[in-house]
Amino acid sequence: MKYCAFLRGVNVKGTNMKMVEVCQVFKDAGMSDVVSILASGNIVFSSEKKADELKKILEKAMSEHFSYEAFLFIKSQEEIENFWSGNPFEKNEDLHSYTFVGNDGIEKVLMKEFENASKTENENAKIVNNIFYWQVPKGNTLDSTFGKILGKKSLKDQFTSRNINTFEKILKKF
Numbered sequence: 001m002k003y004c005a006f007l008r009g010v011n012v013k014g015t016n017m018k019m020v021e022v023c024q025v026f027k028d029a030g031m032s033d034v035v036s037i038l039a040s041g042n043i044v045f046s047s048e049k050k051a052d053e054l055k056k057i058l059e060k061a062m063s064e065h066f067s068y069e070a071f072l073f074i075k076s077q078e079e080i081e082n083f084w085s086g087n088p089f090e091k092n093e094d095l096h097s098y099t100f101v102g103n104d105g106i107e108k109v110l111m112k113e114f115e116n117a118s119k120t121e122n123e124n125a126k127i128v129n130n131i132f133y134w135q136v137p138k139g140n141t142l143d144s145t146f147g148k149i150l151g152k153k154s155l156k157d158q159f160t161s162r163n164i165n166t167f168e169k170i171l172k173k174f
Helices: 019-028 051-066 077-085 106-116 145-149 164-173
Strands: 002-007 032-037 042-046 072-076 095-102 124-128 131-137 159-163
Touching (some): 002 051, 002 077, 002 159, 019 032, 019 042, 019 051, 032 164, 042 164, 051 072, 072 095, 077 164, 095 106, 095 164, 106 124, 106 131, 106 145, 131 145
Antiparallel strands (some): 002 042, 002 072, 032 042, 095 131, 124 131
């Protein structure tokens, strides 16, 4: 079965790694057809194992190889298609749209945080099919109140986010 692993915290805040090396760790852990998409930690691969088992195997392999506490989320091709097709926001050159990949129920936690945050003009969030989507004006992603909440240590093992365009690139590799 084909999957995509979304690594959290890759190539930010001092956790730097080359995707070629990450792909090798996946291969050494028994994955096949391994390819990376962008430098933000999106790894498409094949395995006969179930997603929850793969998460444990790959987090352990990544943690050991790179000497950091790895967090990743494994999604199937069907799930990736749902992330892409569920996007409630129209394309707008002035706005970034993000999708959040994470643990079950994280969308409710994120929506509560979003509702309590002050917002910039045109900033919006929606939940579609238990997936949290966030749209923010370009240049405001890290400066917005909600953007700052996303870096909370208490949430570090709960989710990761990607620009919606990343999902299109991932789907082309399946």
